[in-house]
Structure formats: C-alpha cells, structure tokens
Amino acid sequence: MALAVLRVTNVLLPFEDLIRYGLSPLSRAATSLGTSLSTVFSQDLPAKECNEALLDSESRLAGVSVDYVRLRALEEENEVLRKSLGYLQKQGYDAVMARVISRSAVPNKAVIMIDRGSKDGLEVGMAAMVSDGILVGKITKIQERTAVVTLFSDPDSRVAVSKAGERKLIGLVEGRGNWASEATLIPQQESLEKNDLLVTSGTEEKIPPNLIVGLVNQVIGQPTDPFKKAAVEALVPLEYLEVVAVLRPQALRPE
Amino acid sequence: MRRSSWVIVIISAILAGVYESGFIGSAPSVFAYIRPVVPVGVLFLLLNKRPAAYTLAVIAGLIIDLMSATSAGFVTGRWLLVFLLVDLLASRVTTNRSLYASMALVAAARLLDRTLWQLLSWFGTYVLNGAYYLEPWSRLLGVFVFDIIFTTLVFVSITLFTKRFVISVNAYKGRYE
Numbered sequence: 001m002a003l004a005v006l007r008v009t010n011v012l013l014p015f016e017d018l019i020r021y022g023l024s025p026l027s028r029a030a031t032s033l034g035t036s037l038s039t040v041f042s043q044d045l046p047a048k049e050c051n052e053a054l055l056d057s058e059s060r061l062a063g064v065s066v067d068y069v070r071l072r073a074l075e076e077e078n079e080v081l082r083k084s085l086g087y088l089q090k091q092g093y094d095a096v097m098a099r100v101i102s103r104s105a106v107p108n109k110a111v112i113m114i115d116r117g118s119k120d121g122l123e124v125g126m127a128a129m130v131s132d133g134i135l136v137g138k139i140t141k142i143q144e145r146t147a148v149v150t151l152f153s154d155p156d157s158r159v160a161v162s163k164a165g166e167r168k169l170i171g172l173v174e175g176r177g178n179w180a181s182e183a184t185l186i187p188q189q190e191s192l193e194k195n196d197l198l199v200t201s202g203t204e205e206k207i208p209p210n211l212i213v214g215l216v217n218q219v220i221g222q223p224t225d226p227f228k229k230a231a232v233e234a235l236v237p238l239e240y241l242e243v244v245a246v247l248r249p250q251a252l253r254p255e
Numbered sequence: 256m257r258r259s260s261w262v263i264v265i266i267s268a269i270l271a272g273v274y275e276s277g278f279i280g281s282a283p284s285v286f287a288y289i290r291p292v293v294p295v296g297v298l299f300l301l302l303n304k305r306p307a308a309y310t311l312a313v314i315a316g317l318i319i320d321l322m323s324a325t326s327a328g329f330v331t332g333r334w335l336l337v338f339l340l341v342d343l344l345a346s347r348v349t350t351n352r353s354l355y356a357s358m359a360l361v362a363a364a365r366l367l368d369r370t371l372w373q374l375l376s377w378f379g380t381y382v383l384n385g386a387y388y389l390e391p392w393s394r395l396l397g398v399f400v401f402d403i404i405f406t407t408l409v410f411v412s413i414t415l416f417t418k419r420f421v422i423s424v425n426a427y428k429g430r431y432e
Contacts, residue, residue, distance in 0.1 A: 031280070104280050
C-alpha cells in the first residue's frame with residue numbers, strides 16, 4: 001500500500017528512472033532477440049520462395065544495366081542527402097537516435113519505449129521517424145532517460161496529414177490496432193486515390209511538415225457521405241522497429 | 256535459504272521481469288502465453304519458501320512496472336497480494352501437497368491476478384482518468400494451459416528428484432505420517 005502511494009505521488013521517480021536506465025541494456029537485448037525471432041517466424045516458405053525469385057529477377061535486371069543503376073543511385077542519394085540536410089537545417093531540427101527497449105505486450109496497442117528522455121531534450125509531442133524521413137509515431141510520455149512513443153497504428157494515435165506536394169490539411173490518420181491505420185475526416189471534395197502518398201501537414205506544434213506517413217491503399221466511402229476514409233499502408237514494418245530518430249528542435253538541444 | 260539460493264532467485268527474478276516486460280511484446284505471439292512468474296511463485300509457496308516467492312514478486316513486478324511500454328497495472332502490488340492470498344489458501348483450504356492442489360492454487364493465483372488487474376483498470380480509468388490497458392480474457396485461457404503444463408512438469412520433477420512431496424507411510428502403524 002505504501003509502495004502504491006509512493007508511486008502514485010511520484011516520490012520514487014528518481015529511483016525509478018535510475019532502475020530504468022540500469023536495466024535498459026538488458027531490456028534492449030531482450031526486445032532485440034524477440035524482434036529477431038518474430039522476423040524469422042514471420043517468413044513462411046511460399047513467401048520466402050517468392051522473395052528468392054524476385055531477388056533473382058532483380059539481380060538479372062541489375063546485371064543488364066549495372067552502370068546506369070549505380071549512377072542513378074549515386075545521383076539520387078546525393079540529392080536526398082542534400083535535401084534532408086538542408087531540410088533539417090532549414091526547419092531547425094536535429095535527429096536524436098534512440099533504441100527501442102520494450103514494446104507493449106497488450107494486443108492492439110502499438111507503443112514502444114525508447115532509451116532517450118527529457119535529459120536529451122525530448123518532449124511530449126515530438127515526432128519519431130526512421131532515418132529516411134518516415135514518421136512512425138509521437139512521444140506521448142516522457143521520463144528523464146526514457147520515453148514512450150505511440151506509433152501511428154495505435155488506436156489512441158491521431159496525426160494530421162496532407163497529400164504529398166500539397167501543403168493543405170486533408171484529414172487525420174488514426175490507428176486501428178494490429179498495425180493498421182486509416183485516414184479519416186477527409187472532405188468529400190478532396191481528390192484522393194490509391195497509391196497517393198500522405199505526409200504530415202505541419203499543423204502540429206512539434207511535428208514538421210512533409211514527413212511521410214504512408215500510402216493510400218483503398219479509398220472508402222459513398223459520394224453521399226460528408227467525409228471519406230482511406231486505408232493507409234505504412235511504408236516500414238512498425239512491428240520490427242529497433243532504432244528510431246526523434247526530431248528535436250535545435251533550440252532544445254542540451255548544452 | 257542459502258546465499259547461493261538467494262542469488263539464483265534474484266537473477267531469475269530479474270530475467271523473468273525482463274522477459275515479461277521486454278521480450279514478450281516483440282517476440283512471436285505464442286510467447287505471450289508463457290508467463291512463468293506466477294506459477295513459479297506459487298510453487299515456492301508450496302515448498303514453504305515464502306521469502307523466495309515474495310522476492311520474486313517484488314523484483315520481477317518492479318521491472319515489469321518500470322520497463323513496460325504500456326501501463327502494466329501495478330504488478331508489484333498485485334503479485335504481492337496474490338501470493339499472500341494464495342499462501343492463505345494453501346494453509347487453510349488446500350492443505351495437502353498434491354499435483355491437483357498445486358494446479359488449483361496456480362489457477363486461483365492467475366484468476367485473482369486478472370481480477371485485481373480488472374479492478375485496477377476500472378479504478379484507473381474512471382477515478383484517476385488514466386489509460387489502463389488489459390490483455391483479453393481469451394489470452395488468459397492460453398496462459399492457463401501453459402500454467403497447468405508448467406506446474407505439472409515442475410511438480411513431477413520435484414517429486415522424482417527430491418523427497419519434498421513424497422508421502423511416507425509408516426508400515427508399522429499403517430497410516431500416513
């Protein structure tokens with residue numbers, strides 16, 4: 001009972017944080033082991049064979065036009081690096097790399113704990129992405145050395161989005177659990193098609209615009225409905241994340 | 256208990272805590288049914304190793320409470336209370352040390368734990384306005400199955416390799432002693 005009161009009143013917070021910090025390497029190793037096992041178990045045989053055939057075809061194609069591909073890849077990489085460097089500098093953000101130390105065991109919940117916290121200048125509401133600019137979630141709870149990130153497929157998650165290339169808010173991406181998400185509250189007059197790319201709208205305080213959220217998989221709704229919905233496909237497998245980058249405004253960088 | 260036994264209990268509790276807080280969430284779903292802390296704690300109580308059971312509850316529970324990404328529902332307090340109640344049941348109701356008694360006690364512990372979690376969740380949601388998430392009852396069924404298999408295996412192993420649960424019958428008096 002005394003322990004419960006001490007915990008609820010946050011008296012034990014410094015000790016709790018210290019224990020979390022001490023245990024994070026062990027927990028990270030356990031999470032990483034679990035993720036590796038999940039990856040192994042998720043590959044069934046027919047899919048494996050398909051992947052091998054695809055890889056074989058791709059290697060043949062690459063052999064035919066290897067020089068062209070290499071040059072194109074280098075050119076694109078250069079362009080992307082210049083853009084992202086310029087983008088982060090222009091927006092005044094830098095990326096704080098963090099490792100996943102635990103995941104929610106409750107089915108339907110898409111929540112992870114990372115090994116960075118308020119000591120690293122992180123705050124609630126900041127965006128977590130994977131290194132190439134794809135949004136995975138937002139920080140929803142913060143401690144000194146750890147933080148909780150709610151992924152955008154979590155039923156409690158809401159992210160304001162716009163279509164790529166248009167800086168107009170068109171709706172919200174809401175999590176539906178089981179790693180699925182849906183764009184909702186899209187006005188009927190907005191044109192939205194399969195394979196349209198959805199990005200962050202920039203209307204949320206700590207989330208910069210143009211972070212990729214996902215691809216539209218299917219547009220749902222009748223023309224008579226006031227709003228339409230769309231099934232959104234994540235571009236990265238959210239269930240296997242091991243490292244994320246949190247976008248921190250440069251002004252919050254610790255000295 | 257000897258010092259080496261304490262070391263084993265503490266290391267096992269830490270590993271069990273890390274397993275339940277870090278591993279289960281990312282591993283394939285079948286691992287979600289494998290929850291060793293409660294059956295091991297109950298078996299400790301049956302073996303009259305109360306300090307070991309309560310140490311296991313505190314260390315593993317604390318790790319789960321602190322390292323879980325979603326609110327785990329004050330596992331430390333819950334498990335302490337569950338072990339206390341199971342200890343009472345073991346000394347007042349199921350006084351024999353049979354396989355069936357141990358199965359019944361493990362099942363009772365699991366049910367008590369889930370009920371307490373449900374109550375905490377209601378209290379947390381409606382009184383503290385927090386977000387408390389429960390695992391579905393359907394998952395509990397799988398956990399029950401694991402508990403029963405695990406308890407049977409451990410109980411039979413203890414009976415085979417030690418004299419803990421062996422009932423001696425005095426041939427002269429012709430009755431249990």
